[in-house]
Each structure stands twice: as structure tokens, then as C-alpha cells.
Amino acid sequence: MTASLFDWLNWFCWGLFGLVWILGAFYNSYQAPQVAKKRFRYDWLILAGLAWYLDSRYAPHYLHLFRFSLPWHLPWLAWLGTILLLVSTVFTLWSRWTLGKMWATNAQVKAEHRLVTGGPYRITRHPIYTGILGMILGSAFSLGEAFAVIFVLVLIFFFNRMRLEEKLMVETFGDEYLAYRKRVPKLIPGLKPR
Template sequence: MTPLAAKIAFCAMPVAWYVIRLPHELRSRRTPVTRNARDLREVVLLLISLSGLGIIPFLYVATGMPRMAERAFVPVLAWLGIAVALVALLMFRLTHKALGRNWSVSLEVRENHRLIQEGVYARVRHPMYTAFWLWAVAQALLLPNWVAGLSGLVGFGTLYLFRIGREERMMLEAFGDEYRIYAARTARLIPWLY
């Protein structure tokens, strides 16, 4: 494993992500939205997450900047990063498969939206967030740069911290007791860890 191979592996992640997401995004567009929480706060959070998981690491891959934040490349960490990236993409795929037309990039409830409780959602309420946390960890392992490597954890962590409570309130408003019961028997991010 070389630093270049690790960077190529990192760049393959968003390509695979897009291949997984595109058909679901196209399908979900045909289902009208009945409740939307996309406001300035949501847009800012999405941009912060995009900066950490996309813009900053791609700037590093393309230019090597910021050079002052370089760390030693450790091949075993890069291999571990590839393994974590594969798990992230698997989780991402399973999440999209379970959600179907209910999927959205933002906080939205669609027409005829139902509470998904099967597939990966049988044990985890927010497996999409789990997938993105895994992506951020893979990024930190693959990119030997303190800024670019850790920017995903900071960027996505900011989105998660300021969005998760709002999302759960929205689900409670949409599904009431059904969501309360579901939340009581599932983990937020990691199965068997409440």
C-alpha cells in the first residue's frame, strides 16, 4: 500500500457513494414532500459536512495542501481505512435499500411516508449517520494529513451534533407513539449500544 493508492481508495468512496445514491435520489424525487425542515441552518450544516468530507480532503488529494499537517503514512492504517470504507458503503447501500422512496438528503417527510423498521433499521434508527461516521473514520485512516484526515470527523460531527435532535423531533411529530416505541427498542447508531 502506498500513499497514492490510499488517496485513490479515498477518491473511489464518493464515486461508489454516488452510484449507490443516484437511483434512490431519482426515485424519491417523484414522491411529493409533505414536511420540509430545510432552512438556512440545515443548508449551513450540510455545507460544513460537505467541506469536511469532500472539499478539504479533495483539496489535499489534488494539491497536498496543507503540507504542514502531514503525518507519517502507515500502510496498515490505510488497509484498515479501506476495510472501514467498504463497511461504510455497505451500510450506505443497506440504508438506501430499506428507505426506498422515503429517502431524502435533508430533513423531509414524504407523501405516504412510513416509519421504516426493517432491514438495517430493525436495530439502528440512524444507519445513514452510522455510514457517514464510518466514512469519516476511513478518511482519517486513508489520508496521512491531520487536517484533511480529521476534517471529516469534524465536519460530519458538526452536522450530526446539531441535526440529530431535530430529526428525532420531526420523526416524533410525524409518527408519534409508533416512533417512541421504535426508538425505545433500537440504538441510535450502533446495534446493541443504546
Template sequence: MNAANGSSHHAFLTGFDRRLAGGYIATAPRAFDDPGYNRVAAVPSHAMHPYKMVATLWLAWLISWVIAALWADPVKRRAGLDAEYQYRIVLLVGTLLFFVPAHGFIGRVRLWPPSPTLAWLCVALIAIGLLFTWWARIHLGRLWSGTVTAKIDHHVVDTGPYALVRHPIYTGLLLAILATMVARGTLWAVAGAVLLTIGIVMKARLEERFLHSELGKAYDDYAGRVPMLVPFTQV
């Protein structure tokens, strides 16, 4: 291979061989979170960037969730930091890895390059997951707590999303986390998603033990009817 052919081949592989076609720019596949995505992917240059939409959805959810924490009944009893610190550490490390910026990652760190179609499908799944958490939050009302606690007059809620799973907030979060991981396609996102999943399951199991001790047979009967995290399964 001569120098000229080698140069042309390299240009093709790296996506620099571009052609304008009917107002769109055609090129080799690029990850949706690549800074040049809107310039080189087969989408209109004015289109909304899915990476920005992912970030917007998570930021809007976080801000609204923090504000909604004010809407809760007084706590009667807590599991305590000694019982909670393990899952908190796992969730913290998982969050830090999960949101490592994905721009420009290539090679082994970039495990797969999400296509525009896949990216927007993931955006839709993230929105569904986060909306599901809000449905559960609103349905639970003032019994909600960000930590493992029992409230005054605590009781089993088994309607709405709680008729599908015992921990619907975690179910929605897991869906949004999985979709975000697929959309980002990086080693960091996968590692973060794994740790976040482990942390959420750890917290859910802690809550199970705590609620069993607080609510007794009423919660045991509920747990016998409704799955913990995945609807229509035994999981």
C-alpha cells in the first residue's frame, strides 16, 4: 500500500470522508455523545442532541426529587447509619463512575458507539423510568423517605405502582440507569451502572428486613403477592 492509499484508507476509517446529501451530512457511525455528533451524524444539524436530553432529564429529576423531600411525614424510627453506610458507599462510587463524561472516548474505553436511533430510544426509556419513580413517589405520599425509616402511622401501600412491585421507585431508577448506560456505551458507564444496581438492591433488601420488623405479617403477606423489583416475575 502506498502512502496515498494508506492516507485515504485512514480517512475513511476515522470518519473524515464526508458527503453532503439533501441537507444531511453522511459519514461513518459516530457515538451520539461525541462533540461532533450533530455535525457528522445523519441528522439535521439543528436537531436536539440526545446527550443533552439525557443530562436534562437526570438534572430535572434530581432537582425535583430534592425539593419533594420536604413533603414527608415525621420519622418514627430509622435503620441508622450503621445499617446504611455500606449501600451508601456503593451508590456514591457508582454515581461518580456513572457520570464520568463520555466525550471522545475511543478504543477499549468506548465499548460500543450508540447510534442516533439507539440514543433516542434510550432517552425515551430514561424518561419512562424517571416518570415511573414519580408516579410511585406521588402515590406513596408523605410516607416516602430517602433513607430507611418508618413513619408515624406507617402502613403497607399495595395500590398503584406498588401493586406491580414492592419498590417501584427503584424499579424506575434501574430502568433509567440501564438505558443511560446503553446510551453512553463506555466502560465507566457500565461499571457505574453495575455498582448502582448493586447499591439499589442492597438498599431494597435492607428496607425489606426493616419493614418486616415494623409491619410484621401485613408486610409478609404483601411480599408474598408482589415481586420486589421486576413486575410479573419473582424478582
């Protein structure tokens, strides 16, 4: 597989992710139930993070601010990264699809909100975040570029969002969510739930 094919697959996965997110946001803004409670108002952080990622990956070399190459680029690691990117993209989109009209760009409870525990939500309580982190790591390995700084910042951002979302879910669903939280791990499938 050539470097250009790795690039193309990265463009495809991240482009598909972006398209689904944008179309989903527009669709849900008109079709989803009204918001009953809202917790997170910093959507601009998501946009800033996306702009940072795009700058680090796709801006011309003389313009980029945060692009670092790994000291090695092994073909088997590029393949592994590509597989991780593809699987994580499918997992992320499946997670988004499973939420349907309950999905939002920020932590909120909608009128007639229900707790989703099926599909990828049987594997992890925050499968969208799991998938996005897998996509970032997959891109880093497939392209031979160190997204460590971006990964750490996104992870910190996600842990803050997970804390807010979980608090909102406990307030909304009470014992039902607490029981779900005891059964299903927070972020990494297979780990002991906390």
C-alpha cells in the first residue's frame, strides 16, 4: 500500500465522520425532541480541536503549526493503523446512528429522552469517544505522524465531557444509569466498569 493510499483512507474516514456529524447536527436540530436540560456549552472547543487537527495534518508544510513525524514509519504499523482507523470509524458512526435523535453535540437531555444501552453502548458507555480516540491513533500510525499532543488534549477534553455527561445521566435516569454504569466500562471495552 502506498503512502498516497494511506492518505486517501485517512481523508475518507475523517471526511465521512465530519459529513455525518454535520448532517446529523442539522437533522437533529430540526427533527429531534426539544432540549430539557443542557450541561455543556463549549462547542467552540470541538471546532478548535478539529481545526487544530486539520492544520496539523493537511495544511502545507510551511503553514502547519502542530505536525510532528514519528522517528520511524514501519509498514506493518501503517497497516495496523489503517485497520484501527477503519474499524474505529465504523464503530464511531455505529455509535452515532444508535443514538439517533438523542444525539447532540453537547451534553443535554431531550424531551422524552431514553437511556440507550444497546448496540455499541453495551460495550462502552461512551463509544463515540472510544471511536474518535481510535481514529486519532489509527491516523497517527497509518501516516507515521505523532498526534500525541492532540491525543492527550482530546483525551482530557473527553474526560471532562464524560464527567459532565455522566452527572447529567445520573440526575436524569438515577438508579437505571447507576446500574448501567456498574455493568459497562466507561471508555475502553473489556476494562472493569468504574
